[in-house]
Amino acid sequence: MSSLKTVKQAAELLNLSQSKVYRMTWSGELPVQRIGRSVRIPESAIERLAEPEVSVKPDFLLGGAA
Secondary structure (H helix, E strand, O other): OOOEEOHHHHHHHHOOOHHHHHHHHHHOOOOOEEEOOEEEEEHHHHHHHHOOOOOOOOHHHHOOOO
């Protein structure tokens, strides 16, 4: 089971403002678990966002044969 982080902790780990993290939770970009009125973010979700995105370019952009 993944540990849960507060919005403040998530913001620090992602190097974002707390308000940006709240907006990401409201938009559904960042999943949350609510405990009463408290918002907690699974550490696994934070880790997924922190990973660099891998970009795959089509062959025609890499100069491959058409």
